[in-house]
Amino acid sequence: MPRREHAVVVGGSLAGLLSARVLLDHFEQVTLLERDTFPDEPVSRPGVAQGRHLHVLWDHGRGLINGLLPGVEAAMLAQGAPDLRLPADFLWLTSGGWRRRFDTARMLTFSRGLLDWAVRKELFARPRLAVRTGVEVTGLTGSSGDETVTGVRYRERGDASRTEERMPADLVVDATGRGSHAPEWLAELGRPLPRETKIDPLLGYASRYYAIPSGFDPGWKALYIQAGPPRARRTGGLFPQEGGRWICSLSGAGGDYPPTDEEGYLEYARGLRDPVLYEAIKDAEPLTPVVSFRRTAGHRRHYERIRSWPEGFAAIGDSVCAFNPIYGQGITVAAASALELGRMLREDRTTRWFQKRVKRAGAGAWLISTGEDRRYAETQGPPVPPHTRVINAYVDLAVRAANVDPESCADMLDVLGLAKPPTSLFRPASLARVIAARTKPPVDRPWSTEHASR
Incomplete structure (x- = not known):
């Protein structure tokens, strides 16, 4: 396996923080570069666009976060x-x-401020991690022929007149979110712009x-x-x-x-x-x-289709695929993608292989969110495939079954929480429960705790 001395993570998003955590298991030094500053308290910061809105963590996502940073949940509960x-x-x-x-x-x-604070509190205490804030990455550096990314170009934020500096790295991870400039960085290295779906x-x-x-x-x-x-x-x-x-x-x-x-x-x-x-x-x-x-559109950059993807560079999180946040799945996808980054390094895979795994890690969330979003006549995007309407009709039956049947409810929550793929709702056992639940009467408004079933 190649010697791994230094990795750079661009962006202090949750995906960036979790990526840094994974990289610490494989590199002698990891540097995190962030445009903003990190608050010392569990409060929202300007760089997190959705920071002042509703956030939740499903069971599956909790398990992934706990596996990466075991003290995070305890810190949040203590707060x-x-x-x-x-x-x-x-x-x-x-x-x-x-x-x-x-x-x-x-x-x-x-x-969101509490989650990010708890993650930073545990992550930043780990040795071999350097954190630099107020830094703006302006591009990538490449080897002869630009076949491999060898680092980043950067400058102090807000000082466009200052000479760019260079930071060498064996791996660069872009975690700058929806507004990522990775397509432009790759174009400078002679790569085609990725196809995008919105x-x-x-x-x-x-x-x-x-x-x-x-x-x-x-x-x-x-x-x-x-x-x-x-x-x-x-x-x-x-x-x-x-x-x-x-x-x-x-x-x-x-x-x-x-x-x-x-x-x-x-x-x-x-x-x-x-x-x-x-x-x-x-x-x-x-x-x-x-x-x-209002920046809630589902947005996917198809990096996995770029055959000439350079080694030494990876994109993760909303930089690759951003979901309508109403479904509360972005945190879980970020954690699952970070784990795929670790798998890439353990198995000595290519960064193009990783981009395919990132797509797979977010496939369930993408299917759920875009399938629901396409129910509205005003939705902008590609034409709705005929099979989407068939799937949505079945999902309607599955939702009604989950309202009245505990096992169907468990099936549905596993899918929404990304513990299981959406296709699991079509397995014979789940299908049988959905059909059986059609004869059960709907639920009246369950006002009190006497309606809770164990």
């Missing part, structure tokens, strides 16, 4: 991150009706924090009111977070964006498929202004 039973602690209106409150799985809810449901978010009212105990801890496409475009989530507060995130597809003014925000919440979320927040104390986010 008060709620550990919820799923869906027993939820009042959940799915696209197919109310979901019975089975005790099937668990979900960690938290602010599916945009014209979805926008608006979120704010509320204090949980003293003595508030309706029998649920979290609310999730999903859209009912194609007509009902609005979704609302009200989840507890550390610090005894709620985060309320409202979203709408097809250009039905939630407003950011006080009156408009509450009125939008009243227009969800059920008024229970509005009733919970209308008299609650707001802790922050309403903040919006």
